[in-house]
Amino acid sequence: MRIAVMGTGGIGGYFGARLAHAGHEVAFVARGAHLEALRTSGLRVESPLGDLHLPRVEVTAEPAEIGTVDLVLFGVKLWDTVQAAESVKPLIKNGTGVVSFQNGVVKDDILREILGPEAVVGGASYIASTIAGPGLIRHTGTLQKLVFGEYDGTLTPRVRRFRDACHDGGIDVEVSDRIEQVIWEKFVFLVGLSGTTGLARSPIGPIRDHERSRAFLHDVMDEVVRVARAQGVPLPADYADDRLAFVDTVSAEMTSSLHNDLERGNRLEVAWLSGDVVERGARLGVPTPCNRAINDILSVHSEGRAG
Ligand SMILES: NC(=O)C1=CN([C@@H]2O[C@H](COP(=O)(O)OP(=O)(O)OC[C@H]3O[C@@H](n4cnc5c(N)ncnc54)[C@H](OP(=O)(O)O)[C@@H]3O)[C@@H](O)[C@H]2O)C=CC1
Ligand SMILES: CC(C)(CO)C(=O)C(=O)O
Numbered sequence: 001m002r003i004a005v006m007g008t009g010g011i012g013g014y015f016g017a018r019l020a021h022a023g024h025e026v027a028f029v030a031r032g033a034h035l036e037a038l039r040t041s042g043l044r045v046e047s048p049l050g051d052l053h054l055p056r057v058e059v060t061a062e063p064a065e066i067g068t069v070d071l072v073l074f075g076v077k078l079w080d081t082v083q084a085a086e087s088v089k090p091l092i093k094n095g096t097g098v099v100s101f102q103n104g105v106v107k108d109d110i111l112r113e114i115l116g117p118e119a120v121v122g123g124a125s126y127i128a129s130t131i132a133g134p135g136l137i138r139h140t141g142t143l144q145k146l147v148f149g150e151y152d153g154t155l156t157p158r159v160r161r162f163r164d165a166c167h168d169g170g171i172d173v174e175v176s177d178r179i180e181q182v183i184w185e186k187f188v189f190l191v192g193l194s195g196t197t198g199l200a201r202s203p204i205g206p207i208r209d210h211e212r213s214r215a216f217l218h219d220v221m222d223e224v225v226r227v228a229r230a231q232g233v234p235l236p237a238d239y240a241d242d243r244l245a246f247v248d249t250v251s252a253e254m255t256s257s258l259h260n261d262l263e264r265g266n267r268l269e270v271a272w273l274s275g276d277v278v279e280r281g282a283r284l285g286v287p288t289p290c291n292r293a294i295n296d297i298l299s300v301h302s303e304g305r306a307g
Contacts, residue, residue: 001071001161002070002071003016004027004063004071004072004088005026005028005072005075006073006075007029007074007080008030008059009075009077010127010128010131010137010257011125012028013045014137014139015146016073017045020057022170027060028059030059033134034135035061038057038134042054042055042056042057042135043135045136046139048141049139063090064090068092069096071098071158072099073099074107076102077102078104078269081107081111085114085115086114092115097121098111099120099121103186104269104272105184105187106272106276122149122151123179124148124179125145125147126143127139130257141251144172147174148179149182153177153179163175180233181233181235185235187273189221189246191221191274192217192221193255194256194269194270194273194274195273195294195298196213196217197255197256198294199293199294204247204251204253204255205253208244208247217247218244219290221239221240222240223277223286224240225240230286267302268301274294274295278291278292278295
């Protein structure tokens with residue numbers, strides 16, 4: 001399967017490397033010092049599941065140089081979505097799937113508008129991985145799962161082929177026939193995790209253990225559930241309770257990519273997480289005071305230290 005990876009970061013670099021290692025034809029899009037390192041020294045992955053070094057990778061800053069592909073694995077930060085989506089247009093032929101493993105629930109609306117609805121396959125990713133230095137991706141923990149599927153729930157050849165390619169790469173993979181709901185389920189947890197770990201600047205352990213921060217975490221997630229239900233996503237009314245019970249099963253050290261970005265002085269995706277919940281809530285008449293607090297307070301840091 002010929003795959004293009006748009007954005008060779010924590011997501012694109014990790015999963016793209018596993019697919020390339022399994023023998024699939026993978027072309028990576030990167031920029032800056034990372035691009036230069038990939039050109040000269042290849043792509044390295046450090047992972048508790050096994051390190052990888054691909055000494056020679058097909059990599060470019062210009063997606064148009066890649067030609068058409070079977071699948072685009074889309075993994076840029078949310079603020080880069082529009083520009084990156086415009087740039088992958090030359091990769092698309094009849095039947096090409098574009099699957100975004102970005103966080104948030106707005107990503108696929110943006111991709112549909114730019115690339116057309118027929119190109120977009122829904123996706124959600126579960127991993128903690130980051131660019132540790134030029135040419136190097138670091139995976140923390142052993143979670144590395146992709147869930148994807150067509151929005152109409154059908155099992156198309158492109159979904160089947162990508163599932164098989166992921167299997168080849170040793171990626172934990174699941175095809176879903178209700179991908180929109182899966183994306184929202186992840187969103188409920190992620191908005192709670194990112195908002196509380198970011199505001200408290202703490203991993204999840206102390207947050208879930210303190211009565212007041214635990215209640216706040218619950219209410220943040222409950223607002224997302226109410227917004228989802230108001231716009232017709234069939235999450236159970238008590239889904240925040242379910243997610244809070246799930247939070248009790250994760251490692252006390254678990255944190256969010258947003259908290260990591262905050263600690264490093266990077267830009268934050270908060271406007272597409274809690275900020276998006278607030279905007280949707282305002283449109284749908286659902287109060288979202290906890291998410292408003294998160295979005296407004298973290299806006300101080302949302303452009304990063306360089307911003
Ligand atoms: N990392 C993780 O553990 C997880 C991340 N996610 C989500 O996945 C998405 C991607 O995150 P992540 O992989 O961590 O992000 P990263 O910042 O690690 O990777 C994105 C990469 O894409 C590059 N890029 C962006 N635009 C372009 C462009 N036009 N041309 C070439 N390269 C480009 C960036 O370059 P530059 O650095 O120069 O901007 C960066 O190297 C986010 O929405 C995130 O929330 C979801 C689950 C887990
Ligand atoms: C919750 C987690 C770690 C799961 O992949 C994530 O998506 C993030 O922090 O961005």
